[in-house]
Amino acid sequence: MGTVEHAKAAGRFIADEPRTNWHDETLWFVRQKRDHAASLLNGWEELRERASQIKNHVLSNLDQYLIQFEKNAIANGAIIHWAADAEEHNQIVHGIIKNAGVTRLVKSKSMLTEECHLNHFLSGQGIEVVDTDLGERIVQFRKEPPSHIVLPAIHLKKQDVSETFHEHLHTEKGNNDPNYLTGAARQHLRNEFIQSKVAITGVNFAVAETGGIVVCTNEGNADMGVHAAKIHIACMGIEKIIPKAGDLSVFLRLLARSATGQPITTYSSHFHRPDKEKQLHIVIVDNGRTQQLGRPDFRNSLKCIRCGACFNTCPVYRRSGGHSYHNAVAGPIGSILAPNIDMRKNADLPFASTLCGSCSNVCPVKIDIHDQLWKWRQILVKEGHVAMGKKIMMQSMAFLLSRPKLYRFAGKWGRKIMQSVPILVSNKLNPWYKQREMPEPPKQSFNEWYKQNKK
Amino acid sequence: MKIGLFIPCYIDQFYPQVGIASLQLLEKMGCKVFFPLDQTCCGQPMANSGFAHLTETCNTLFIDHFKDVDYIVCPSGSCTLHIKEHLIDDGRPALADRVRHQVFELSEFFTDILKVEKLDAFFPYKVGFHSSCHGQRGLGVSSMSERMLPYFSKPESLLQKVKGIQLSTPNRSDECCGFGGTFCVFEEAVSVKMGKDRVMEHEANDVDYITAVDMSCLMHLEGILKRKGSKIKTIHLAEILNSK
Amino acid sequence: MNSREKILKDIVANKPVLTELTDWVAPKSIQSTTLVGDFEKLLVSLHSKVNHLSSKNDLLKEVDELRAQYPFVIDTIHAEGEPRKNIQQLDARSLESLDVAIIEGRLGVAENGAIWLTETNMLNRLLPFICKHLVLVIDAENIVADMHEAYKKIRIDEDGYGVFISGPSKTADIEQSLVIGAHGPLTLTVYIISNHS
Structure with a gap:
């Protein structure tokens, strides 16, 4: 599968100028909502600094916190799995599903499972994953990847969604009303929730001190899935750990405000012990993260809490769309994460930026994103991932x-x-x-x- | 106080009037200005493209030319930032470090070092201010819309001292213009789209000129304005501050 | 070496020098005199309805009205004995048509309108999500200024499950148009019980 370089894909995106304008303006509006929410909070910059310090501290003691988390989670009745890479993660998840004897399950948003291409893998094993986040369900019907980590279908217009739903959910042709379309998805996914024995979720935060995980959604899809199912599989990268319950206050104050300008997501769910006669599996995944931890210039990209603020503020992202980044995580943060996994394939991404620095300024955990973009450029050139013409x-x-x-x-x-x-x-x-x-x-x-x- | 005037290569070649205005302004303010004739480029175009390892000679030349001045002043936020962040010399680390701390962008030099309070300038036009990213977010010449901190702007505070000027700010007060060094050719489509969007906001404000602390942003915007056949012109901040 | 050992070993090899985390006090967010007002304002802005009651006894009247209006109402606050046990046992299919769930919240947060409730309050983890209309009841005394105070007052692992809820479920995944009622409740009504209202 050939990868189209960012510049070329962006050129195609921009060719439809009215749609590009819409995309740009819509995401800029989200950025403005973020600004407003941040401005209402006393001590926003101090809060960012604190979040950054907590995450730096965690990275410097990650092994101990993971061990502590594991111990407490096991005591809580969770089953812990460790996966060195995407393949092992997929195998583990598949094993649990196979044991449960199901061929269809629900999944709420998890960028990690996107990163591991879990859906594709499971589908090859005869297992159908139903994504339950509305945006993810839309792109799943269309066989597209999400274009934004928080707003997966932001590249689509309501007409596109209407056509997709007409095809897959038999909604009225030409009815573009978001209320109507969301209602249809609600009905369709209710049935999936009620029938599913297994529910997969991501993890926003894993608390070492208590061995619990926190999942944040607005739609309530993670909870609907988990509480209706018998088995909850929560997939998390090793960097999701925070030390204490009290630290959640810092991150929950920052997360939704940074992401969408909401003061908090509608649901912030704290899972500690599985319900009676149910199972909670937590899969802890490396997949290149320890390698990134070993790159002093880039390790602090692991502080990311996946709020998407850097996407919304990025003038390049807003005008080129998420798919032009050909990576599960697009935007500025994706551009510093992706080369760690595959330099050759992602050599174009650190160059998809003017180095304007806005990303680093909005980042709630103060990742120096634009400096890292600059540093990746140096490495990519040294490693030979540069066109001959440019080199000359x-x-x-x-x-x-x-x-x-x-x-x-x-x-x-x-x-x-x-x-x-x-x-x-x-x-x-x-x-x-x-x-x-x-x-x-x-x-x-x-x-x-x-x-x-x-x- | 001995000032070394650092004129970026593209200003030297394409916008000499910006160098002249900078020089005249500094002299008017009583500075002894020294212009090293053999200066070329700070090395930023290569470094930002991933070729920092090719800038060794540029670094050596820069230090050689500017090692004997008290301050190095440059009418470009971007080139100033490059020197501040990336000037290295393995043989002369202490000297490189001193030079890095001596370099100032023109507007911050006026406000922070010379503490300019009055300007004898007259520019009776409507001017849209473009906030150049490297000056703003890199050097901190002004507050930034993303940060929840008190507002300030060194370049705008200088422009406000110009008689006759009518300043305006675009709707998105500090969005990047899309120049981005070699980004402007390797990501041509996004670069131009970003520039067009900046231009549109200034057009909505019906400005006569767009100004900035960085000529590179203005070169890019000028190219778009001219292709459009717009009546809006671009002008460097130094030229306005030096207008009579 | 299994993956657990490999990951932990790689972390030890690659992690930076330990940075200590010092104690920190968050800047104060809201004046305590306006807590209930701010809490209410936030909830309303997050598309919830807020009603005030002067005592918990008044709640029974509200519950009766809801029962008259909707066929399937579960009141977890007043359920005792056998009915209480039954609620705990209901599965998704039997709760599919649930109209109203009435649950007591432990704590409200003025800065964001969030209400903390745990399994002890909801009896059945599905209830706050599967119902069409969620009714949460909170004592005005239990409203705190911000999340920092909230986490000081709660123990997140006291129950197997706990959640902050700050409105009806919602989505903006289609063109960023806000739609209330995604997968969870279509409405949230909050009763604030305060003796001086």
């Missing part, structure tokens, strides 16, 4: 700029050529010129002016 261009540039006389000479003649034969730069092969005019070359450079007037 940079080498020539460095050659020229390292030689003051040659630089002045080339500048002078370059400007003269631009003046007399503009077509040499003002042509369609020059990506600058495609939609922009070239700057008008002046007769004199500043250097020349200075020599003439000041020396």
